[in-house]
Amino acid sequence: MRDVAIIAFAQLPSVRRDVTREEVELVQPVVAAALAQAHLRREDVGFTVSGSCDYLLGRPFSFVMALDAVAPWPPIHESHVEMDGAWALWEAWVRLQAGDIDTALIYAYGKSSLGDLPEVLVQQLDPYVVAPLGADAVGLAALQARALIDAGRVTERGLAELAAARRRQAADNPCAQRRAPRSADELLAEPYQVAPLRAHACPPISDGACAVVLAAGDTARRLVSSPAWIRGIDHRIEPHQLGMRDLTASPSTRLAAERAGALGGRFDLAELHAPFAHQEVILRDALGLDDGVAINPSGGALSANPMMVAGLARLGEAATRLMTGQGRRAVAHATSGPCLQHNLVCVLERDV
Amino acid sequence: MGANRCAIVGIGQTHHKAKRQDVSIAGLVREAAARALADAELTWKDIDAVVIGKAPDMFEGVMMPELYLADALGAVGKPMLRVHTAGSVGGSTAIAAAHLVMGGVHQRVLTVAFEKQSESDAMWALSPKIPFQPQLTAGAGGYFAPLVRAYIRRSGAPDDVGLQVAVKDRLHALKNPYAHLRIKGIDRAMVADSPMLWDPIRYLETCPSSDGACAMVMTSEAIAAAAPRPPAWVHGLSTRSEPVVFAGRDQVNPQAGRDCARDVYTQAGISDPRRDLACAELYVPFSWFEPMWLENLGFAAPGEGWKLTASGATALGGALPINPSGGVLSSNPIGASGMLRFAEAAMQVRDQAGEHQVDGARRALGHAYGGGSQFFAMWIVGRDRP
Amino acid sequence: MSAPPDERPPVTVLQAPVRLDYTVTAGHHLSTYLRALADRKIVGGRCPECHKVYLPARGACPTCGVPADAPVEVADQGTVTTFCVIRIPFDAAPFPPPYVAVAILLDGADMPIFHLVRGIEPDAARMGMRVRAVWVPDDQLGPTLASIRWFEATGEPDAPFEAIASHL
Incomplete structure (x- = not known):
């Protein structure tokens, strides 16, 4: 495959409810910042692709106005996925393999604050036999957490300790939303949101946006001093019917990791898109990560979870750490759908 | 274009109807995909990745439906991508799928596009109540009618060119067993007498609202060598997007469409599209868009597109048949409409179009557009390996 | 033992009404325009690069990519x-x-x-x-x-x- 690298990443601080910015106002600053980091003029971008979701915004074609943020004039070569921006990045990586263009701009935005997020996410389920039951995303995640606890793989205290650790890490991330330190004991004193999940084991509801620039080969080397090379990237989907899945495992993550070359070898850090605390346990096991790997140094999705953004942000956070010398090799992961239905794995590496 | 060639070895579509109540959403997409696999003589297991597209999720009321459709499309354990670029999505989806092959990432890719508008209310989904602004227009027609008026004013076209396209595409549809509208006895008087909806657009000059799906199987050259039937080869493909509004924007003859066409012609080595292409499947949701796109795509000089239509050249049997399938005016499952254009172009060069086949078609254009005439996706497919 | 064949027609319609409420925010630039309308004024924004006046002012000029928000009454x-x-x-x-x-x-x-x-x-x-x-x-x-x-x-x-x- 052609060598392609992440060469820039910019994000807005995630907030519970951003009343000052509509979509284009979310996207414009992160696109401008990412292009500046990449030393790239907008007219020199070879391919632009974005990730967003109409149901979050409550209206069709919501991506159309947001496109103004990249000023698509003269007309640009462009696409959009109704998915997390991590899949937009995958489409861009595929597009760069063709060899005729050298750079791509990816952006993602999400305003979960506009609607009632758990109710909105019900609409993701099988419309005939599951969605009418009204099982929301938190409830389904709780089913998964219960299965994991019953399997003896984690305890409620273990989830609280994990959440406390992420908060400590998020304190160093100005873009994180949950940054106030809390001890595991304090977190365990919270009431259940949906048992066995307390608020700390569930993601915050966030508004946010981020942008990434990819470049191939010599272009990447010319534009920045230490590109974060994509050594492998793959994603796999699982059955939608939850009854067909072992919720305590993530075989799609495992398979994607195998295809991306993420099994075996040493990683300095991992950015895992685990909106719920117990999902980090499942993902860590699927990826075979040992205690030597720094997991979610950004604080992860437990600290900020702008829908459609948080997956792409994992890739961007991991790349930024490599580009700034905080490690040489990283694995980044993104997820989509209820209970980790669809998973993307990306191996990133900095030149020595 | 990429380093690897891409072949279309399987094509399938559903019978398009106002309401396909005999199938669920999953049943609808599976019907098209199963036909594409049968055409390719491949099984679900042979497929490496699935790329799916559709227009807004609100048309069915299912958010990110690729999640629910993974099982029905045999995607479990595979990569699955969901594209959404408004009305152009069927084309953009096919292009994303082709790039998987051209980039050497996968060898056998299934691509599917669909819309099942009967599951929700498309007029509602297109005209939601947005705060801060009063409701002014009504659906897509209210948006595009002023553009049609601007085209007529600019080009000086006689009023009846729209009628002619409306009749011609419906006559083509009578030759297409999958078409939604098959209007017996369609003629100019029937169209002229139909109600004026969004003046100057009459009822029979608009596309229907359809349930339907389209699917294609694309493979690398090595896999295509074992295909049971001759493939269609991708000779050129591209997308262009421009802002929905900006000061001084030409929405009648948008630059994004002109640029996209130039790009695919260059890739395919085409200098005169009217001479070098056997036919074209263009996204014409309102009859007047045929002459508008003929100009935008370089088949006619600016202001001259209507003359090509009026001459009869764009009818089957003419020098440049446009929409031999009956086009969007005859079947409009929105998310699939663009892919149907791409697929019908491929069917032509595979000599697979039955009664609406253009004799000896060697190269054909598939075209899709969306949003406020701002998103364009096109490909040129050919009988010969490029 | 097998059940007798079901002669009834298949289920073709399932009513599943969905109601979702959204609180839409106008954002900074649209707010300026809307507030002016309450004062019988129409206020747009000028792009600092192409100098075009947009109604309403915009978070990004569609052709230049920078905020088009220098206030202009039209x-x-x-x-x-x-x-x-x-x-x-x-x-x-x-x-x-x-x-x-x-x-x-x-x-x-x-x-x-x-x-x-x-x-x-x-x-x-x-x-x-x-x-x-x-x-x-x-x-x-x-x-x-x-x-x-x-x-x-x-x-x-x-x-x-x-x-x-x-x-x-």
């Missing part, structure tokens, strides 16, 4: 660039059909806004027609484009086609 009258006559009834329609929806290039702006023209027969609508805003009474003014009830003809001579040709 006139409440202008020229119809194009229009359509709506003859199809639908739920959210503001009036019973037929009625005329227009794109209006307000004097001082560089791109049209969409509104309605009343007080003329639908067949009398034309490109180039000069129109002015009819505002609601003071006590009904608010931060919404509905502060303008509709537009009406000014009676001035029509603008030449060249004046609107680049705004179609």
